[in-house]
Amino acid sequence: MTERKVRVRFAPSPTGALHIGGVRTALYNYLFAKKHGGDFILRIEDTDQGRFVPGAEEYIIESLKWVGIEPNEGIGFGEGPFAPYRQSDRKPMYKKYVDQLINDGYAYYAFDTAEELDAMRDRLKASNVDSKYDAITRTTMINSLTLPEDETKRRLENGDAYVVRIKLPRKEEVKFHDEIRGWVTVNTSTMDDKVLFKSDGMPTYHMANIVDDYSMQITHVIRGEEWLPSAPLHVLLYRYLGWENVMPKFAHLPLLLKPDGNGKLSKRDGDKLGFPVFPLEWKDPNSGEISSGYKQSGYLPEAVVNLLAFLGWNPGTHQELFTKEELAEAFTLERVSKHGAKFDQNKAKWYNQQYIRKVDNSVLALELEKQLANYNIKAEKQYLEQVCALVKEKISFIKELWDYSNYFFVEPTVYDETVIKKRWNEKSPLVINDLIELLRNVSNFDHTNIEAAYNQALERNEVANKDFLQMFRVCLSGVAGGPPIFEMAALFGKESTITRLENALNRIK
RNA sequence: GGCCCGUUCGUCUAUCGGUUAGGACAAAUGGUUUUCAUCCAUUAAAGAGGGGUUCGACUCCCCUACGGGCUACCA
Numbered sequence: 222m223t224e225r226k227v228r229v230r231f232a233p234s235p236t237g238a239l240h241i242g243g244v245r246t247a248l249y250n251y252l253f254a255k256k257h258g259g260d261f262i263l264r265i266e267d268t269d270q271g272r273f274v275p276g277a278e279e280y281i282i283e284s285l286k287w288v289g290i291e292p293n294e295g296i297g298f299g300e301g302p303f304a305p306y307r308q309s310d311r312k313p314m315y316k317k318y319v320d321q322l323i324n325d326g327y328a329y330y331a332f333d334t335a336e337e338l339d340a341m342r343d344r345l346k347a348s349n350v351d352s353k354y355d356a357i358t359r360t361t362m363i364n365s366l367t368l369p370e371d372e373t374k375r376r377l378e379n380g381d382a383y384v385v386r387i388k389l390p391r392k393e394e395v396k397f398h399d400e401i402r403g404w405v406t407v408n409t410s411t412m413d414d415k416v417l418f419k420s421d422g423m424p425t426y427h428m429a430n431i432v433d434d435y436s437m438q439i440t441h442v443i444r445g446e447e448w449l450p451s452a453p454l455h456v457l458l459y460r461y462l463g464w465e466n467v468m469p470k471f472a473h474l475p476l477l478l479k480p481d482g483n484g485k486l487s488k489r490d491g492d493k494l495g496f497p498v499f500p501l502e503w504k505d506p507n508s509g510e511i512s513s514g515y516k517q518s519g520y521l522p523e524a525v526v527n528l529l530a531f532l533g534w535n536p537g538t539h540q541e542l543f544t545k546e547e548l549a550e551a552f553t554l555e556r557v558s559k560h561g562a563k564f565d566q567n568k569a570k571w572y573n574q575q576y577i578r579k580v581d582n583s584v585l586a587l588e589l590e591k592q593l594a595n596y597n598i599k600a601e602k603q604y605l606e607q608v609c610a611l612v613k614e615k616i617s618f619i620k621e622l623w624d625y626s627n628y629f630f631v632e633p634t635v636y637d638e639t640v641i642k643k644r645w646n647e648k649s650p651l652v653i654n655d656l657i658e659l660l661r662n663v664s665n666f667d668h669t670n671i672e673a674a675y676n677q678a679l680e681r682n683e684v685a686n687k688d689f690l691q692m693f694r695v696c697l698s699g700v701a702g703g704p705p706i707f708e709m710a711a712l713f714g715k716e717s718t719i720t721r722l723e724n725a726l727n728r729i730k
Numbered sequence: 731g732g733c734c735c736g737u738u739c740g741u742c743u744a745u746c747g748g749u750u751a752g753g754a755c756a757a758a759u760g761g762u763u764u765u766c767a768u769c770c771a772u773u774a775a776a777g778a779g780g781g782g783u784u785c786g787a788c789u790c791c792c793c794u795a796c797g798g799g800c801u802a803c804c805a
Contacts, residue, residue, distance in 0.1 A: 234805050269804050335803080351732055353801075355774050384803050400733070411733045411801095418802040448732055450800040453765050470732095475736080476798070485798075524777030528742095535743055539753050558743075561798060565741050568755045578768095615767045627768090640765090694765070 222239075226466075229441050231285075231292065231435070234266045235277035238503035239284050240488045240502040241272070242445065242477035245529045249557070250443045251290040252530070255549035263295030264433060265307040267325040268423045275506050278307075284500040289521045289545060303437045309431050315424040317418055318432050319385050320324055323365075327461040328417060330383045331364040332376060355412035356391040385418035387454070387461075395453040398440075398556040400472035407453040427451060431458045434469055434716025441513065442469045443554070446561075446637060449473045449484075470556045475533050478561040486564060496566045500525070519618025520569075524564060528569050531563045533538065542575055574617045592623040598630045607712050609702035625703075629712065632721055633699025636729055640701050644692040650726055652682045652689060654694065657722050664716040668707035675707070696725035 222418070231247040233239055239247075254261035263285065265278055282297035282341040284535060294301035307313055322328035331354075333341075338354070341362065345352035348439075359366060367574075377383065393409045417428040424432070424704055434442060452471055458466040476485040481492060490498045491512040501514035515525050524691065536551045538703075543551065575583075586605035600608075612625045659674040675693065679686060694706050703709060710718045 416803050560736050691765055
């Protein structure tokens with residue numbers, strides 16, 4: 222094969238939300254293309270009209286945009302020189318090649334009805350034989366191989382429903398090289414005469430896939446392992462169409478498995494597993510069921526890219542944090558693992574934490590601002606940034622910003638009971654009163670001065686720091702944990718700090 | 731059932747015939763933070779089983795077991 226520009230494609234079907242395994246497949250394609258200075262194409266495989274789900278195509282596009290793995294050609298990303306990129310729009314292109322296969326003796330017409338096919342399968346199953354439409358069984362079925370030539374012609378002219386099936390040799394080894402798994406050999410005796418062209422005039426996946434990859438000059442097919450069994454069929458199609466010299470290289474990715482170790486991750490898992498399986502929130506148009514998305518769950522796209530990249534691939538070094546660019550640089554199909562990977566929530570959380578810490582406070586402030594809007598709270602930008610700086614390393618997900626910072630915006634009305642029960646005593650009101658008085662006289666309300674006033678109040682009442690510090694925190698914020706107390710108070714400001722103490726005094730008894 | 735692919739700590743994985751089998755997440759313990767989170771240190775944790783090949787196998791071959799995928803006029 223001559224040196225061709227690397228061109229890869231991600232080719233999902235718009236049958237629902239794109240799940241996270243699909244995003245990983247897209248990512249690996251993207252990384253591979255970037256690594257080799259090639260093109261990454263988005264093609265929509267919608268040959269099954271019955272399974273079309275409205276909104277799914279838009280969802281796929283939005284998802285890819287969110288994670289930042291944008292194709293440079295294809296639906297939703299500027300149609301390139303190989304348009305159209307939606308198989309339903311390419312419908313007229315396929316028939317020609319199907320006819321070519323028939324003329325060359327590699328495919329044939331079949332007129333069997335669904336009932337007849339079922340009957341054949343039942344019959345074969347009953348006699349414990351593999352129930353497939355193959356070199357043997359096709360001789361007992363109704364097709365252009367068993368029908369007289371003029372009868373076939375008559376049926377076609379009459380407009381009878383038909384499909385076109387590939388005519389596989391009875392016994393022949395099909396061998397192909399997978400970039401991840403090495404050589405794979407399958408005998409055609411275990412395969413069946415797959416339908417290439419459906420009675421509704423649409424090609425099946427197998428046919429459309431080969432014609433499109435060929436005509437879009439795809440050099441590498443990087444897809445999920447579920448396609449491995451049909452790869453020999455695809456190899457045969459390239460051969461029969463005379464395209465073997467430009468056949469793409471294949472790489473079948475290991476699957477993403479459910480954490481409980483039972484089966485592959487699927488769209489239907491929705492939220493059942495306790496973590497999102499979709500990049501974006503998805504509302505099923507049929508059931509109305511809403512499934513959460515990584516975005517809405519507070520994941521950063523950079524973290525999703527990084528954690529997905531490591532589910533089935535690793536650089537062979539100890540580095541675990543990679544930017545998209547670094548990934549593209551380091552990525553090789555050679556280092557993709559062969560076995561399925563269970564999704565690990567903890568690791569995902571850890572990745573997100575790492576990325577949140579890297580995010581600039583001003584960016585987090587914007588997110589916090591959005592969350593505050595839900596409560597009709599407005600705050601100054603500078604204040605928001607300072608709050609974010611204090612709480613950022615405590616959170617794992619963006620959406621937790623509010624949970625960890627709400628008391629910066631709303632003065633507490635309830636106080637952590639455990640702490641109060643343990644620490645509140647007859648001296649507490651005295652200390653607080655002294656503290657209020659001392660704080661009133663602090664002119665420069667920064668954390669050192671607050672701390673000095675605090676220590677003075679303790680001394681006056683002969684109270685030990687450890688017996689009161691957390692009490693102080695609870696009076697100010699209502700909760701037992703949080704950022705350094707005096708810095709927190711400094712951010713509240715003098716007025717609010719004093720009000721909070723007064724409120725606590727009135728409410729706690 | 732048939733065919734294909736796979737199998738290293740609980741999880742993601744490193745190792746490409748010779749290692750005390752390494753790292754990360756999670757866990758446990760201790761320390762720091764007089765809180766939580768962070769951070770630091772420490773601990774525990776793995777080659778599915780059986781045959782070969784070899785001076786020597788986690789690594790190569792075979793068998794078994796187990797896991798996964800496919801087996802539609804779905805992709």
